[in-house]
Amino acid sequence: QVQLVESGGGLVRTGGSLTLSCAASGDTFNTYAMAWFRQAPGKERKFAARITWQTGIQDYSDYAMRRFIISRDGAKNTAYLKMDDLKPDDTAVYYCALTPRVQTGFRSPDTWEYWGQGTQVTVSS
DSSP states (O other): OEEEEEEOOEEEETTOOEEEEEEEEESOTTOOEEEEEEEOTTSOOEEEEEEETTTOOEEEOTTTTTTEEEEEEGGGTEEEEEEOSOOGGGOEEEEEEEESSOOSSTTSGGGOOEEOOOEEEEEEO
16 A cells, blocks of 8 residues: 655745645555646546656656656655646646556556545636
């Protein structure tokens, strides 16, 4: 079992920045990748970014490209999402996810095994 705890959300003005953290604990030694998704009220959960744990390969959604950066610290078992130039459309609950398995279709929430409880990000205009 793996437990994920997100932190770092909050209220920020348009154009501002936030860095989210996701601390993993439990059976993390087999981690293949971690990711961030977001879900706005009444909308589906959408992929933001992924990083493979051993090689550090990063993938981004179109909306996250050039504004968000995903990273990880293996010693702390923690993944981060640095978000710059935030816009009101970025308002959502941001979720961290982890999988121990090699994936196909990683942009779908269905391919991720473990989830955090989410952290709210609100961007005011």
